[in-house]
Amino acid sequence: MRTNMQTSLRTKRTNTRTRRRWTAPAGVYSVVAFLAAGALGAAQPATGIPTEVVQLTQFGPALGVAVAALLWPSRTRGLLRDGPAPGASPRLLLATPLLIIALSAIPYALLTGTPHATDPLSLRHPFLLIVVAQLVGACGEEIGWRCFLQPLLRTRFGLLTASATVGVVWGLWHVQVLAEAPAYAAGFLLATVAMSVVLGLALEEVAGLRRLLLAGAFHALVNLGMLLFMDEETGRPAPMVLFGLACAVAAVPWIRRSRRRQAVTIPATAG
Template sequence: MHPSFRTPAWFYFVLAFGMAWIAWFFSLLGSRGILPLSPVAQLICLFVGSFGPFVGAFVAAYRDGGWPAVREFAGRSLRYRMGLIYFLAAMLLVPVAAGLSMAWLASHGGPPFAFAMPLSHLPLLYVELLLIGGSINEEFGWAYAIDRLQQRYNLLWAAVLLGVIWGCWHIPLFFIVGLTQSFMPFWAFLIFTVALRIAIVWGYASNRQSILIALLFHTASNVCFNLYTIVDRSPRHDERGFIGTALIMLAVSLLIALTARCYRAQSSIMTMETGAK
């Protein structure tokens, strides 16, 4: 069951994109020497902009139902009861996909397979990325967005559409000098965001709209970019590591889309409704 929405969906997306893109525009200009911004100021703009989805979701939730709606929405991040398969997928799916891609790359002319950081640093890194690395900044917003998109589309198509929206939300980052996205092919990034969003929505919808599981998926994904050298920043600029990760995630997401109960149930409902008309 979804709450009643009084706020137009476009209002949320304007806030989520507007706050991010305006702040990131200053970072973009600073990174290219057009605007005299220090690296610290550029980092602050990047950080502030990343909260666009978070701010948009809570403003929209308040407009929908006041503080009770805000409390209910925020409380979904504490829904820790989840099936073991979903927890393991949230923690391991992207790291395993990235590891397989890097192992393949090592056997096809890439660098030897190795971790890019000591494994003892992983727990602290995970906590840092969860709190300030993009997960909290974004996943509350994308949870609100998937609820809204389900008003017009079945769950799978809503997940695919949100994956595209999520990828496009990052577009300014591809033009900021030195950022990870600036070393990625956008088409592969879009495949990755669609595939990962299908997995995240599967976990979210199968566990009582738990935002916590979305946070775990997102954080594990971000960990991979520190655990492996998926994105090659060297002059060689070998993109195969990230492309391989995106394609493996795409294959996994197709399997989830075809077999997950939440997606099959929604498709069946839509088929029945169409046949009844």
């Protein structure tokens, strides 16, 4: 009896230490990412940087990672370091945003009877500048979501659970969206969860700079596609709902692909 009690106590202490290993960094990162994004968003008008070019809120997650690196330097380095595995084909991953935009923009144009295409030359700022700034801003987000929080949660949860959880936190981080109509907010949250699942599955075996660049490029392509072919910033629910559904549809082949790979790997490992 005494031995069983001692074993139970040791197990509880081990479980508590394991939970703290991921809950504390995840909690600190999330709080800093939320607060820093709010502060940067409030400061942007004073900087004169146009939101069409880049939104400073995107660097909130990067600041969250910086704080985590100060508190848990070795742990953070371990999550961010390079790895040898090549992961999914970059072409397949980077084609997915194009599919998402097509599945969003075409039905929206048919629904409204108007193509919502914007000529890049008609934008108020050079399109090349916007592209570069969007990539930099997307990497400012993705170093937090896909390069820090995703691998951190993977130390405790399965791949789909970790990816979906990151998607929920990522969606709620866009707090301004929650002030819109319920259908708009629901469409946006569906989109962030679905895109997070795609990125989680595609980048499971990718680490370091390659992971950051692929996630950032995916994110930037989605943002640029929305800028050029959708008008969700008007607050109308239809484009955001269509966008969310398009992301969900685009995630299905990635989920099926992951399950096929697991089905092949498990018998091979067992044999």
